[in-house]
Amino acid sequence: MAGMNYAVELNNVTAGYKEKIILNNISIAIQEGKIAGVIGPNGAGKTTLLKVITGLLKQWTGEIRIFGKPINKIRALERACLMGVVPASVTTPMNFTVGEIVSLGRIGTMPRWKPVSQEDKQIIERAMAYTGITDFHDQLYSELSAGEKQRVIIAMVLAQQPRIILMDEATSHLDINHKLEIMSIIERLNTEHNVTVLMISHDLNLAADYCQNLFLFNNGNVFAKGKPHEVMTENNLREVYGCNVSVRTDPVSGTITVMPARRWMPHLSGAGFxxxxxxxxxxxxxxxxxxxxxxxxxxxxxxxxxxxxxxxxxxxxxxxxxxxxxxxxxxxxxxxxxxxxxxxxxxxxxxxxxxxxxxxxxxxxxxxxxxxxxxxxxxxxxxxxxxxxxxxxxxxxxxxxxxxxxxxxxxxxxxxxxxxxxxxxx
Incomplete structure (x- = not known):
């Protein structure tokens, strides 16, 4: 659309693995400074979407632009500075401290074989303070709780100073308190630093609450896109997920709540048929x-x-x-x-x-x-x-x-x- 600045644009993109199509001629655009979400069942193509956006997987057809620039014109080091990825979990082969993990976010900008500069140290400290993990600086990453580990990874991504944060099920293993804590940090980054966020989530209620725009994927296609209330309709979710759901909107707050049916049908209702x-x-x-x-x-x-x-x-x-x-x-x-x-x-x-x-x-x-x-x-x-x-x-x-x-x-x-x-x- 004219007059809009887009952080990410995919135009008629098809991608997959070997001969299997995972993304089928999709077109989406994410406005700069917005929080957008991608939802859909397993195998819908959500994680593959992130791979083509980051350049880890080359698309077969179509065009991908990051801040208006074709992705094939962006060097890997430049992409690493532009985009930070927060996965569902991160394991380390060695016993790194929290400070060491967060400092990895500066690798893309630091000269080779030179010590961390004073400026880099300040950026790392600021990222740790922002995510509330300063007290964990010398603690081993492996000793932290799941929620604390995710805060460390977000701090590492923040130390990159990216313009886009990509979240791949970043809250899927967390309890409800830690989910809200992580999303509050992300929302604050978006508001205060104009960071564009694209989050993949199976938590429909979380996506509806924090995302300004949603893309509902199904079988490698964009089934629906728009504001949460436009995408999260009972008919859309029933069609894509194949189960009965109830969608309610709070008349005061506007919050959308999705409640799935308890089960397909009562236990052994089909017995005898x-x-x-x-x-x-x-x-x-x-x-x-x-x-x-x-x-x-x-x-x-x-x-x-x-x-x-x-x-x-x-x-x-x-x-x-x-x-x-x-x-x-x-x-x-x-x-x-x-x-x-x-x-x-x-x-x-x-x-x-x-x-x-x-x-x-x-x-x-x-x-x-x-x-x-x-x-x-x-x-x-x-x-x-x-x-x-x-x-x-x-x-x-x-x-x-x-x-x-x-x-x-x-x-x-x-x-x-x-x-x-x-x-x-x-």
């Missing part, structure tokens, strides 16, 4: 695990031998109809899978992509629906339909017209499945 899952390619792994944890009997198929879902089903002792690897579904295998589905209480079509090889699996749902079984289909099937003429989408539309139910996220699906809890409400 059978669910037939149509999956493939590992797309149903999480669904299968959750069903088993809730006490459901699960059947699967048709799956190809060696498929990730097939391997998981075998490990869990789930009855599964298998087809040869990389082979289309034969009539015999389809018939066996239909037989399993007709004995189940419901059929769930997972987030599996459809092509010519597995299109026949939708016939299983069709046959189950004919005799009145409940059928649940993951929404947006058109986005994963690779059949000629979008045949899978057409079959799904036909099934929905005949009574099949679309599901959007795991929390919604489990609220719809037959269960003891549902029976008790009737």
């Amino acid at each position: 059978t669910i037939h899952v149509i999956g493939g390619g590992g797309c149903a792994e999480e669904l299968i695990r959750r069903l088993v944890l809730c006490g459901y009997t699960v059947t699967c198929g048709v799956l190809n031998q060696g498929d990730s879902d097939a391997i998981l089903s075998s490990a869990l002792g789930i009855k599964t109809i298998l087809e040869k690897p990389f082979s289309p579904i034969r009539t015999e295998s389809l018939s066996k899978a239909v037989s399993l589905a007709l004995k189940a209480d419901a059929v769930v079509v997972s987030v599996v992509p459809f092509g010519s090889g597995n299109l026949a699996n939708l016939e299983i749902a069709k046959e189950a629906l004919k005799i009145g079984k409940k059928v649940f289909i993951k929404d947006k099937i058109e986005n994963r339909d690779y059949t000629e003429g979008k045949q899978a989408s057409k079959i799904a539309a036909e099934l929905i017209n005949r009574g099949a139910i679309l599901w959007n996220n795991m929390a919604e699906l489990f609220s719809l499945l037959p269960s003891k809890q549902a029976e008790n409400k009737q």
Whole structure:
């Protein structure tokens, strides 16, 4: 946006490891002097984001700018002075004192083979005073509590005199008192020194309380971005995290509080019920695990031998109809899978992509629906339909017209499945 100074800008950035994409064409901008947060489930790409910002991981495509300068034009030593990183925890191979740890923050600016200058000493002392660890100067770092160690690391980062602080789950191992203490220090640095802060956090309430802007990541994409109240909606969090949540805003303070549901459903609510899952390619792994944890009997198929879902089903002792690897579904295998589905209480079509090889699996749902079984289909099937003429989408539309139910996220699906809890409400 015109007139705004950005500390960090990513434009159409894609990055990953080997051939696996972790960040998929993302674009974000963090305004200078602001505290921004990145939230999202495990594996969403949050830590990889920090790696590409610091230059530890080179992006495949797109552009990264730090204070308007392309990152590939910034030398490593200059990046080390511009950005300080506070990780979740730091271990040291040797018994360094607190003073020695904090002095490491000056390495990027000190001449080689020369003693610490008086100016450097003053910066180190100021950083220790600012974080309240002056009394620990000669104490061994290994003897400190988790909260005290994080204050030492922040002091080390502060000694760098960075313009940006990147926090990677920096409060994840701390109790609530130490979390607030660390965030108060960070907030003070931001306010008094105009330090830009980007924090990654699994603590949604902490992120909502301290961040002026949030980025919600999911599967390597920016699912939502904006002010905390714009990002932390029940629909957004339910979609991304796959569980029921309650989001409340205090009418006086404006504080956002996120409360997850206690559990997916009451203990063993699925006991006595059978669910037939149509999956493939590992797309149903999480669904299968959750069903088993809730006490459901699960059947699967048709799956190809060696498929990730097939391997998981075998490990869990789930009855599964298998087809040869990389082979289309034969009539015999389809018939066996239909037989399993007709004995189940419901059929769930997972987030599996459809092509010519597995299109026949939708016939299983069709046959189950004919005799009145409940059928649940993951929404947006058109986005994963690779059949000629979008045949899978057409079959799904036909099934929905005949009574099949679309599901959007795991929390919604489990609220719809037959269960003891549902029976008790009737």
